[in-house]
Amino acid sequence: MSSETAFHPVELLRWDGIRSWNAYGVNINESVVKNTVQLFETLGLKDAGYEYISIDDGWSAFERTPDGFLQANSTRFPDGMANLADYVHSKGLKIGLYGDSGKLTCAFHPGSSGYEERDALTYAEWGIDYLKYDNCGGFASMVEAPEVRFGAMNDALKLSGRDISYAVCEWGYQFPWHWGGNIGHSYRMAGDITASFINETGCACKTAYCLNTGYAGCSVVTNIKKMREISQYQTPGHWADMDGLEIGNINMTIYQQQTHFTFWAALKSPLIISTDLATLSHESTALLTNKDIIALNQDSLGKVVNYVETASTEGSIQVWAGEIQDGHVVLLFNEKSFQQTYKVSFNSLGLNIAGLKGVKELWSGKSYGKSHTIAAKLAPYQTLVFKLAM
Structure with missing residues (x-):
């Protein structure tokens, strides 16, 4: 194996991009993928830093080749996956595929249990850059602990000769x-996020x-609440994935969309758009390309926000805070269906803000000077994002 093709661990990147499942399910094909690539350019997603075009379950044939190799569905992907990967790469983007740790995928296509190295x-031969590896396949494959099943593919990817980002989806x-x-x-x-x-x-x-x-999926807000318990386990290069963004799939208010995007970004979840870009509204596109919020996700310090229980009120106001490369970030989330006013004192959140240079709310762009205390009005389900520059 040459030094040019040796496996190297991915460190800080969160593999932001788009995945087909929530918009198309198994009804994915080559034309949809190529159209998505074009829309990445015209909608400004590529310029905003999104780079992965990920194809979920349904891309493969229902049978392996006689020699036991995976093969693309020849009707949906007539040019094959290697040619499609070349096309995606020619546009300056990366390509992802879906696999499964079981005997079968969730849609009953061939899984990789027993075929990991192959x-x-x-x-690697096709030029794939990202693998989402799922947990379906029936109980016949679940006799092994998930560390064993998912670890087998990890070992195989390391031996493949190509850097492939590995998303464990169990x-x-x-x-x-x-x-x-x-x-x-x-x-x-x-479990799978719901359209709610x-x-x-x-x-x-x-x-x-x-x-x-498993399939006991929950809403956007419930996934946020779950992260209150486990955000401290986030480490650079190994991130908790809160599942795909539902922005564009359901009728959320602009403030609900902002909250959804804010928490996925600040908690360092991969920002995986999961909608039909052809129907995405201008408002939602502007939200998904907000570079200030994306910067929280890609911040080089690699630290997440954590829930501040002492400053929060259960079921009403959530307060989160964390460190970023050039200061701190504080999130205020109104869980109620009516407007609330909340007075936040940054000094009370356990932050070292000596030498504070200024405070800015990122969604509105409003500056608060060097204020240590702010009385903020929050619309229903709105999240305000205060960046404290140090």
């Missing part, structure tokens, strides 16, 4: 924040430490 080599099962950082570059911290901002009926697992995971 499939990793296939991905739904928060057996608490991956305690082990996932040793295996994947990211790990899902919960706050109201939900099928969310059986409303805390991080809950054994009812």
Whole structure:
């Protein structure tokens, strides 16, 4: 193996981009992918730093080749995955694919259990840059602990000869924040996110430490609440994945969309757009390309915000704070369906703000000078983001 193709661990990048599942399910094809690549350019997503075009379940044929290799669905991807990867790379972007640790994927395509090294080599030969590795496949494949099943693909990717970002998607099962950082570059911290901002009926697992995971998906706000318990486990290069962004898929207010995007960014989740870009509104596009918020996600210090329980009121106001490269960031989230006013004292949040140069709210761009205390009005479900420059 040459030094040019040796595996190197990915450190700070959060692999921001787009994934097909929430918008298309298994109904994905070559034309949709190429159109998405073009929209990346015209909508300004590439300029904003998004770079991964990730194809979820449904891309492969239902059978392996006679020699046991994965193959693309020839109807949906007639030119094959290697040619598609070349096309994506020619546009200055990267390509991701979906696999599964079981015998079958969630949509009953071939899984990689028992084929890890062969499939990793296939991905490398095709020029794949990112692998989302799922947890379906039936109980026949679940007799092994997730560390073993997902670790096998990690080992295979290291031997493949190509740098492939590895996203462990096992739904928060057996608490991956305690082990996932040793295996994947990211790990899902919960079941599939639902197309709901706050109201939900099928969310059986409303805390991080809950054994009812998997398809027991929850809303945007519930995933935020789960992160209150586990944000401290985030480490550079090994991030908790809060699942794809539902912006553009459901009828959220602009403030709900801002809250969704803010927390995914500040908690260092990969920013994975999961909608049909052709139908994305101008408002949502502007939100997803807000460089101040994206900068929180990509901050070189690699630290997340943490929930400040002493300053928060359960079910009403959430206060989060964290350190960034050039200061601190403070989030105020109004959980209520009506406007509230909250007075925040930065001195009371345990932040070292000696030498404060200025305070700016990032969504509005409003400057607060060197104020240490701010009385803020928050619209229903709005989150304000204060950057404290030091």
